[in-house]
Amino acid sequence: MNSYKSGFVAIIGRPNVGKSTLMNRLLGQKVSIVSPRPQTTRARVMGIKSLPGAQVIFLDTPGIDKAGGYFHRLMVKTATNSLEGADLILWIVEAPDPFSQDDKLILEILKRVKPPVLLVINKIDLVEKERLLPTIDRFQALLPFVEIIPVSATKGDNTALLESLLVQYLPEGQPLYPLDQLTDQPERFIIAELIRERVFRSVYQEVPYAVAVLVEHVRPREGRALTDVEATIYVEKDSQKAIIIGRGGAMLKKIGELARLEIEKLLGTQVFLKLWVKVRSDWQKDDEALKRLGYLQP
Known part of the structure; x- marks a missing residue:
């Protein structure tokens, strides 16, 4: 008999890489708001996915980039603080522009954290497949990711595989929230x-x-x-x-x-x-x- 899995998955990335879109896709319902503009997400938003053998608790976070004013710095701090209690980190980059200056900032943060990191290369529907292999090779040399998976959050490509991998890497445990609860937000x-x-x-x-x-x-x-x-x-x-x-x-x-x-x-x-x-x-x-x-x- 398979044991039950449960835990927190922190979703991080620079602004506008599709963090909220991916969480909504994995949940099958809209919990985080989305728009084509960067920094739409301002607060940590929890989404709870209860499966037959697991409960995956997603933490959608504001985009991490070089902080500007006071409120902007608070948003970046919210994102980095979400990493502390996570069991697994989902770092999202985008296939058309896979490694910007802000991604370098995130890489330095991830080098100092304990939870395993799974890399998601999003927006694969916007590039030719031949461009993905060099991108994967490049990231493999940067950090010991437990997995690297290309997806399209908008079209759903590879998201079912991603869900199964998340469950695989979560620790054993009991459900942390009621099975019918979708978020902790008021x-x-x-x-x-x-x-x-x-x-x-x-x-x-x-x-x-x-x-x-x-x-x-x-x-x-x-x-x-x-x-x-x-x-x-x-x-x-x-x-x-x-x-x-x-x-x-x-x-x-x-x-x-x-x-x-x-x-x-x-x-x-x-x-x-x-x-x-x-x-x-x-x-x-x-x-x-x-x-x-x-x-x-x-």
Whole structure:
């Protein structure tokens, strides 16, 4: 009889290599928000996959790169801290650009950690197969990876094989969470992230990086399959507020309509979503604001 496996898998990599997309693919459900823009993930997001003989607990982390301001440094620290309690580390690089300056930074971090490291070369659907072997050879010389596996997180290529390898390298143990639990994130945090995702996908230039979302209320209506959700979108400047609202409120309406559909999937009810936009110029530097927004532990 095979023994049960369980443990934590920290997913790390530089921004925009597909960490969240891969975790969502492996879970079979959306837990981490995704967008084509780097640094979409700001906090450590847990995803729990319960299998017949194993429980794999994924830790999706912000992208690691050369830190900028205070909030950016906090995100990088969140990612590196996730390595400490991990049983296995999943380092994701991308096939079209497999070893950037930020990857060199991550390599130096991984040289100092104890858990085994499995390398995932993502986005193989974007390169010719002949380019993969030299990339694999190059990485094999850098670190004693337990496995190197090329995948496409968007198309699902090799993700079933990756799942089986993760289980293989996890330690024996009992389930650490209820078998029907998908994440440890509070409902309000997930709703805020779904709204922020729609901002990232709807508004361009640098505006999304100045945005934070705080969910004020989530109230089921009595006797109806309807939930009232109220949330505030914070920005740093009046000009950004104007962009988020849009002419005649058109942009805010678009963001709200798209976010509402995602929130309804999450809650399993119809949703009445009310959004406000407020300016708070210092939120990325204010510890109290970062705690309220869920980016800093109280």
